Amino acid sequence: MANHLDSFFSAISDPTRRAVIERLTRGPAPVSELHAPHDMALPTFLKHLKVLETAGLTRSVKKGRVRTVHIEAAPLAAAENWLTTQRKLWEGRLGRLSALAERLEKGGDA
Amino acid sequence: MANHLDSFFSAISDPTRRAVIERLTRGPAPVSELHAPHDMALPTFLKHLKVLETAGLTRSVKKGRVRTVHIEAAPLAAAENWLTTQRKLWEGRLGRLSALAERLEKGGDA
DNA sequence: TAGATGGTTAGCCATGTGGCTAGGTAATGC
């Protein structure tokens, strides 16, 4: 059950890769354009792209010599969902705690 | 600007550590209790706990020989926020695209 | 105060990750 989240979170734990995602939310782009703002060798950057694609965060198609990369929204939502769930559970607990505190106060047990 | 998200996402990219977080949303717990369900040596597990604490996801206090760990909600919300932002940007783009498509259709330009 | 309990430190190992260079292939443009 963990599997997908593993590679997803691992993928976006790198700033270069998050920057790529941020760029891709504004629309698809070829490899060279994605690479341009990053001060690293192309092969290194290609590795990052591969990580993203392997994690299911992006897809790409090659036409002629140009490979165009686009974002895949679904896993983003899934991860967001995990975080939201955890936060809500936590907040729910806090809510119950303060309710308990209130009851204790009413009872004058404090 | 990236820094915090780096260590945060990296921290929760591990299933053991996500399990710990899930457990902690139900309330604080001592190290031994957190360790129990995980089939690995204590020192190994302690490393995981350290990663979580270093990433700011948890805090802990030691009283006597028992160290109690509790969750820290803020970074969770921050990460959730990043994901939400990306998703919304993406959906916004999709919206604008379909609006464009509509306009083109109306204009009979297709 | 001895033994058990709960954690911690040190140190080793295998594998993974992020960076590089060098060299290759396949379209495209002149």
Next chain:
DNA sequence: GCATTACCTAGCCACATGGCTAACCATCTA
């Protein structure tokens, strides 16, 4: 058709990560 462009592969390196054992320290409990 030769050069350029755009990307890909292979292979190297340093360091990080996740696992282990062994040995240690501190605190309760009997």
